[in-house]
Each structure stands twice: as structure tokens, then as C-alpha cells.
Amino acid sequence: MTHMKTLLAGVIAVTLSQPALAKDAPEGLYSMNALIGANVFLATDRNREVGEVEDVLVAENMKVHGLVVELDDDLDGMGDNNYRFVEVEQFSVATRSGDQLDRVSYAVFLNDDLDQVRNYPQVDNDWWAETKGAAANIWSNTKAGASSAWQATKDTTSNVIDKTKEKTRDVLESLQRTLE
Structure with missing residues (x-):
């Protein structure tokens, strides 16, 4: 039942949030469960993995608000907090495999270069409280x-x-x- 709720939430949220999808033809269904944990790359260097999706934030209206991405520790200048908030307009999602529900996988591509990515908002308790209140x-x-x-x-x-x-x-x- 929990898996079904996750899938349903993913379908609703991602379907209603077209900017978050890859620029390829729409596939109809997207799995939120598979998106969490997806590898994150730079769109300018599709082979440069910079982290993975830690969480998907959905707004009150059930649209994807953005992603929380855990950036790799080896990126210079990251400090102690590697969690960054990525707005919907700043990424795209590409399906790596998707023929069967238990084998769906995605790759996320950040539209900005590495210096810009390092400057994405750090996600911590203060950020959460402020962003949640503003939303x-x-x-x-x-x-x-x-x-x-x-x-x-x-x-x-x-x-x-x-x-x-x-x-x-x-x-x-x-x-x-x-x-x-």
C-alpha cells in the first residue's frame, strides 16, 4: 500500500510539473520512488556525476516544488553541508530504463555549471522552516x-x-x- 501511495504521489506530482521532465517525449508515468536516489549530473557534462537525489519536495497543490540533492563530498568548496535545494526550472529528468515498474531508473541533469550548483541554497532546519512558511x-x-x-x-x-x-x-x- 505504501509503495502504491508513493507511486501515485509521484505520478500526480511529476505529471503536473512539466518543467521537471526531460525534454524528450512524455512517458505518461514517472515513479517518485525511483527518482529518489537517482544519480545527478551536470547538463553541460553529462558524464560528470555530482551527487544523488535525496528527496523530492511537493507543494500543497501537489506539484513538484524541487529536489533536495546530496552533492558528492569530493566537490571543492562544499563545506559541511552537502544538501542543496534545486528548483524545478534548474533540472531535467531522463529515463535510463522504464519498461517495468521494478526496473525504472532515472538520471537528473542540473542546468547550471558546478560553481552555480555549489551556490544552490543549503538545505537545513532553518531553510526548511523558512521555505515551508513562505510556501x-x-x-x-x-x-x-x-x-x-x-x-x-x-x-x-x-x-x-x-x-x-x-x-x-x-x-x-x-x-x-x-x-x-
């Missing part, structure tokens, strides 16, 4: 805006329908008087 605020504002837009659309439509009914009634009454 919650954005989602709350989006929901409120959508609700407000829906109410305005509903009110306008209701007014148009009421005016149309009123005009139709006036025309029918006028036509009835003319026929009498």
Missing part, C-alpha cells in the same frame, strides 16, 4: 485570491443571468400585449 503563505494567498475571483465570477454571472431573465420577461410581456 504556506503563498498557497494561502493563492487560495484566497482564487476564492475571491470565483466569488466575483459567480456574482457577475448571476447578475448577467438576472438581467437576461428580466429583459426576456419584459420582451415576452411586450409581445403578449401586442398580440392581445
Whole structure:
């Protein structure tokens, strides 16, 4: 059951997040379970492995928000924290094998060069709290805006329908008087 939930979450999140996918033809289904642990490379040097996917972060709306990538220890200038946040626009995913569910594997390609990758936000508890709060605020504002837009659309439509009914009634009454 847990595997099925992971697969379903992966299908929903990755399907709704088209920028995260490879530029090749869409495959229809992607496994979040297989994406976690995928090797990460630089798009400019497709043979240069720089780390692996540690986690996939999904926003409130079930779209992929980004990846947490653990960069290799041997990269110069990394400091103590090798975990970096990679936004959806900064990577693509390529399928290495995908004919059978138990053999799905992916490779992730970062769009930036190594110096830029080193400067991706470090993922730690402070980053998590700040990012989670900011995302919650954005989602709350989006929901409120959508609700407000829906109410305005509903009110306008209701007014148009009421005016149309009123005009139709006036025309029918006028036509009835003319026929009498």
C-alpha cells in the first residue's frame, strides 16, 4: 500500500510539473520512488556525476516544488553541508530504463555549471522552516485570491443571468400585449 501511495504521489506530482521532465517525449508515468536516489549530473557534462537525489519536495497543490540533492563530498568548496535545494526550472529528468515498474531508473541533469550548483541554497532546519512558511503563505494567498475571483465570477454571472431573465420577461410581456 505504501509503495502504491508513493507511486501515485509521484505520478500526480511529476505529471503536473512539466518543467521537471526531460525534454524528450512524455512517458505518461514517472515513479517518485525511483527518482529518489537517482544519480545527478551536470547538463553541460553529462558524464560528470555530482551527487544523488535525496528527496523530492511537493507543494500543497501537489506539484513538484524541487529536489533536495546530496552533492558528492569530493566537490571543492562544499563545506559541511552537502544538501542543496534545486528548483524545478534548474533540472531535467531522463529515463535510463522504464519498461517495468521494478526496473525504472532515472538520471537528473542540473542546468547550471558546478560553481552555480555549489551556490544552490543549503538545505537545513532553518531553510526548511523558512521555505515551508513562505510556501504556506503563498498557497494561502493563492487560495484566497482564487476564492475571491470565483466569488466575483459567480456574482457577475448571476447578475448577467438576472438581467437576461428580466429583459426576456419584459420582451415576452411586450409581445403578449401586442398580440392581445
